[in-house]
Amino acid sequence: MSQFAAFSQSTKIAVAAISLALAIPALAAIAKLDTAKSTVGIVFKQMNVPVDAKFKKFNANIDYNSAKPESSKVSVDIDISSFDLGDPQYNAEVLKKEWFNAAQFPKASFVATSMKAGANGKLDVIGNLSIKGKTVPASFSLSVKKDGATQIFEGSLPIKRLAFNIGEGEWKDTGMVADEVVIKFHVVTSL
Missing domain, CATH: 1.20.5 (Single alpha-helices involved in coiled-coils or other helix-helix interfaces)
Known part of the structure; x- marks a missing residue:
C-alpha cells in the first residue's frame, strides 16, 4: 500500500x-419527557361557565437549542381517548362522532414549523395543529425555563373548536358550548 x-x-x-x-x-x-410532571389540558366555556379538562396521555418530542431556537424541533401527539372531564359518562360522550370521533381520529398532533425569539424572553412558535382529521396553522408564545437538569415549556394556544368540527349537529350552536377553547400545556423535560 x-x-x-x-x-x-x-x-x-x-x-x-x-x-x-x-x-x-x-x-x-433530544429531551426526555417527564410525564409525571407534565400536563396538557383545555379550558372552554359551557353555558358561560369555564370548564377545565385534561389529556392523561400524550408524548412530546423536543429538540430544543436555547442558543439557536430557530433550529429547534417540536412535535406533540395527544391520545384523544385519554380526555378527562372528571366524569366517566361525559368522557364517553365527548369521544363520540359528534365531538372528537376518537374511533376514527385517535390522535391529535402539533408539529412546529418555526420557532424564534419573541417578546419578554418568550419564543414565538408557528406550526400545524391536527385534530379530527383537520389541520390548521397555529401560533403561540412559549416560555422556557431551566431548572437544574430539567427544562419547563409552558404556553397556551387559543383555538376555535368548530374549525376542527368538534361539536357537530346540534352542538355547532355556540350558545351551549363556546367556540373558543384554550389548550394549556406545562411540559417538563430532562436531557
Whole structure:
C-alpha cells in the first residue's frame, strides 16, 4: 500500500470518527419527557361557565437549542381517548362522532414549523395543529425555563373548536358550548 493510499484511508477513518463524535452530542440533545410532571389540558366555556379538562396521555418530542431556537424541533401527539372531564359518562360522550370521533381520529398532533425569539424572553412558535382529521396553522408564545437538569415549556394556544368540527349537529350552536377553547400545556423535560 502506498503512503498516499494509507494516508487517504486514515483520513477517511478520522473523518468518520469526527462525524460520529459530533453526532453523539446532537442525539443527546433530544429531551426526555417527564410525564409525571407534565400536563396538557383545555379550558372552554359551557353555558358561560369555564370548564377545565385534561389529556392523561400524550408524548412530546423536543429538540430544543436555547442558543439557536430557530433550529429547534417540536412535535406533540395527544391520545384523544385519554380526555378527562372528571366524569366517566361525559368522557364517553365527548369521544363520540359528534365531538372528537376518537374511533376514527385517535390522535391529535402539533408539529412546529418555526420557532424564534419573541417578546419578554418568550419564543414565538408557528406550526400545524391536527385534530379530527383537520389541520390548521397555529401560533403561540412559549416560555422556557431551566431548572437544574430539567427544562419547563409552558404556553397556551387559543383555538376555535368548530374549525376542527368538534361539536357537530346540534352542538355547532355556540350558545351551549363556546367556540373558543384554550389548550394549556406545562411540559417538563430532562436531557
